[in-house]
Amino acid sequence: MWVSVAAAGTGITTALALSRDVALGITKYSHNACVCVVDASNGRLLFAQQKERLSRVKNDGGAVGDLVRHALEGCGRSLRDVVAVAANNHHRSVAEEEAAYTKCAGLGIEAPFGPPSEEVLDTANLFAGSIEVSHHLAHAVGAAAAEGASECVAVVMDGMGDRAATHRNSKVRSDAALDGWDACTHVLGKKRVASFDEVPDEARECESVYALDASAGWRPVWKRWSETDAHPSFGFSDWFLSLDSLGAAYSTVAHVIFGDWNACGKVMGLAPWALLPSGGGDVSWGRACDWPRVSVSSAKIIEASGAGFEVNRAAIRDMLAAACEELPPPDRDALLAASGGAFPPRRLVSLWTLFREDGRAASACRACCAALALAIQTQLEAAAVPLVLRAAQQHHTLVLCGGVALNSVLNGKIEAALSERNLLVPAAPGDEGVALGCAVVALNFTRLDPSILPFAGRSYDDLDDHGFDEWLLLEEETPDEVDACAAVVAATEVRGIAFWFEGASEFGPRALGHRSILASPADAAVVDVINEAIKAREDFRPLAPSVLEEFSREWFGLPGPSPYMSRVWTMRYPDRAPACAHLDASSRPQTVSRADPALRRYRDFIEKFYARTGLPLVLDTSFNTKPREPIVETLRGAVSSFLYAVRRARTLYGRRRRRRRRREEEEEEEEEEESRPGFATRAFPARRHHDYLDDDDGLALRLNDLDEPFEDPSRTGRGRVEFCDHIQAAIYDAADGDASAADIASALVEEGLASTPEDVYLRLADLWRQTLVKLNI
Template sequence: MTYILGLNAFHADSAACLVKDGTLVAAAEEERFRRIKHWGGFPSEAIRYCLKEAGIGLDAVAHVAINRDSRANLWRKIAYVVAKRPSVDLVMSRVRNRQQWADVRTQLTETLPEMRFNGEVHQVEHHLSHLASAFLVSPFDKAVAVSVDGFGDFASASWGIGDGNSITIDGRVHFPHSLGIFYEGVTQFIGFPHYGDEYKVMGLAPYGEPAYAKQMEQLVRLRDDGTFALDLRYYTHAKEGSKYEVRDGTPSGGRIWSPAMVELLGPARGKDEPLEQRHKDIARSAQGMYENAFFNLLGALHRKYGLDAVVLSGGCAYNSVANGKIYERSPFKHCYIQSAGGDAGGAIGAAFQVWHTLPEGSAAKRHFVMDHAYWGPSATAGEVSIAIAARQADIDAANCNVETITDEAVLCERTAAAIAEGKVIGWFQGRLEWGPRALGNRSILADPRRADMKDILNLKIKRRESFRPFAPSILREAVPDWFETDDDVPFMMQVFRIRPARRASIPAVAHVDGTGRLQTVTQTGNPRYHRLISAFGVLTGVPIVLNTSFNENEPVVCKPEEALDCFLRTRMDVLVLGDIMITRRD
């Protein structure tokens, strides 16, 4: 019996997972425990959770795998420093990072002093970890594997072939060229300065026109072999670095676009200035440029390898709009993206990569497929009851009714009826989702048929930009009747067009361009959530619910106490905690 602890550490979205004999046991991001979005640092609480879930101590772990290798691309790093003479700050930040990554054993000792680690530490190159996080848990025996992100271990993209239980990398794009940096620079330029704000540009893009397409071609140059290069006149990272830092757990990065971008695109938007049509046009043009580069790469890789299956990873794998066009804009016919495609997912990739290089793992046939995302903490009925008892006075003050409904059919029917009445539901069930998406266990649910539901949610709870869409969760068997696809999308990682005849029926989850970032729900993958959506379908004729993450400008709730806090401080109508339904009285 071999336990491997996988880590993404000292970077945003720190996370841990535990693999036992080639099977995932548990996985969670540190932000869920620390309650700071994108928390960066050493994921000690996520480690504690994973060990607790398995019922073991750290002394039972034979291997720790971290998704960085300071030795990777070493000669390229040295050559770059000699030739380009980057700033001292850039060089020193890389040295500090290398020292952190190399010191995992000390971190384990200091942050988990009650435990002892006697195993081996492995550094796994960043993009190999990404590729492994997708292919080694995919349903494919053989596939093209692609990783695209900002940077990691001096590269921004890599690709190769996954075959059986091994991955061969035969192509990379190295620092300073990066599609992630391209998109981040434009994100900052149009006034979204925070770490991870790129999804706002993706949501804003359909409101614009590709009026700046030619200018975008100045920022990114595409090559016939599928690779790409930035025009470094428009960026500062090559000389100055990204100014990325983690302070008190919060990751941030300084401005990476240069004054030359103002000459190209006009004045930059301040974060509090109003959004103008020009900014929407820049967003649309940037999304178009990203897609052109992405499909230029995929087209070249299909020509090179001749395989019909592809797995995607890296932070750019969260570009669900581009992912939804893979079948129409590339020759690939099958695609897999796991639920944590970004750096958190590298923890899983590092762990599985190490497993399949060990004698017992390399000799074994790969058997694990990640077909659901429910790998985090759960709460027992007793823990839910204790949490409610601790807040009973506040629940009474909020004029709420509390009842236990042990018949699952009745619970789902009652919840479906509340959704159909226009109520907003907090839905807390089972194990926490792995990755950034709420997928029916830590979700806020609402009626997709109401055109005003987006405004209601933003007024009552979310308070986010009006241009950002909400997502539909749909019964898998109903997908082809409602969307222009018949694909499995369990992790909400792809956007597809809603059938034109259906769009008016679900305005709350139809984006302005007629698309939706869907989640397909199966009876085997999430029985209770499937039953709830089925009940709503029977009641309304619509086998879809609006699904957004259970949070209010914070990480997705992890514990029942956090769900109660969010419910009580917002204007949510109903909270379902396991078998307990808490309803605000009219």
């Protein structure tokens, strides 16, 4: 049964009497596609998760059919139970996008750009009777609903919202449909205009302020727009090059430094490195800077002007050139030589990896990048804090949302300046949170029950169904496995790192105790171990703590709880927990409350760690270890990610480890196992993957059946396997489960491909460690 709620004031009719009825809120086609499922009878949130968790493509967009089916199945529902749908795509109208695809399908042609037609026209993606919600309104509604706020002021700051034309479309639930639209203040760039009539159709939302009253509902208060030269069919990167929004300015710097518009978190983490003197020092808690320090240029990328802001992207090039001039002569000369005599280079993108072959030039370039990162962070704060404080004067509760609200350093500065006012930042303030706002609008602003947040993904109860038993280190059963885990992390004689998987996955970008990698905050060196060996990412990245809530004021001076790692504060005892203190002693804590039943085991773990160490906090970083991998979703994917990290750590550090196996075999030192794995001769090896293609030279595979069920290796690039030589390729080909390892070794020696059986056993053991073959002993 379908109920359309397109007209303002339309209610959900008799369909609400059906207890299985649900409403969907969806963001699709743009980045961060997401689906939320809400019980239509009582407003209870049942599911909320991003597409990236299934597809394994970071910030994935496109169609959402697979995600809709996954969500409904997890809620015990089907497409027949969907009674209302609301959606947003701020790049281009959902209706326009889907009409274009439908027309192309009718003509028998493929759409020229965007996702494949079969994905868009999927019945779980293309919903008749669905409505559209404007971007910033959905942000505000979703954030307030997630935080349970019935009255507040909401400030939306992001890279790009909807076009002004969207607000002139009566079919869209937008600000224009709200009471108070005529009284809303409009700013075009830096100039206040008399009315919305003076805002061009192609102008885009930049920052918005809304007020929510318990009885009167939502009211738009203030909105800033930016003109753009880009056509609506262009990608968001084209828009970002012409938008004057705070988020777009910051994202431009992320693109310049890291080649990724969404790498704003990296920019935020890099900024304090510009303050660190060369060679490090006590202030860095043992972390040294391997590049020279340069001061920040006075050039302005973001500057308050008139009634709004001005964004000057030309200042980025000026800042980098000034930083280069300030370098010590040997470093400056190396950088100029590597960049063809002029810095910055003509093509301003991915500077961080530009000179990786030249160590001195790379260090000099990174010094310039750090200065640029500090500049954009400082200028964002200078522009955003006054804007938010002006908005906060209207109500004692302030909600922040939009991509800029992921800047936890800025959030901490705002909270410090708010005095007695209450700051709320949801777990998912970015575009995934828009889907939540759409779900609320789909039910005509019915009050949402968000009690499952932030753990709103699917729960995976069968913890034995992962298929990796023979690769795991399985300890004997203990009466208190949480205490055993705490003992490993608290140990001082070895460095213990725990991979924690529990219940439903987190909604939003932070790992909050259900998909986490945990370590002792007292071990400063563990930062490099996690960044280099476990996660293979940039070494400057800071790591955050989870702290028992009752200790948050003592350790961080927090004025209240911060359950989603949404604020950065100064750690008061960085020498006691150096792994969670950034270079300036700042830290982004998650407060863990006794009152949250979803965190009972996680809190128990921290309490037991505290009992052993006297530290009421642990290091917590997201559980993802493969290249460009989002946070793990399923148990099978989690174990695969864990084993990937173990292999990489072993390769990088070459330590001797002991492996305890489930079978009743003697434990063997890994050195002995690697020289001639005793179990290999008795094994009947079998390939673990069944859908794969050989590369032309026979020395590589492209696996298609990866461990996450919806992962497409052609998109993630994680299905390629390279053999060490033709012997190993032949072993893999022969591993059919029928021939024993001894038979395979004998045959390859007889063919002259291998010199000795040991050549075969060593390569077979390596295939096993890569989880490419099972041994079937």
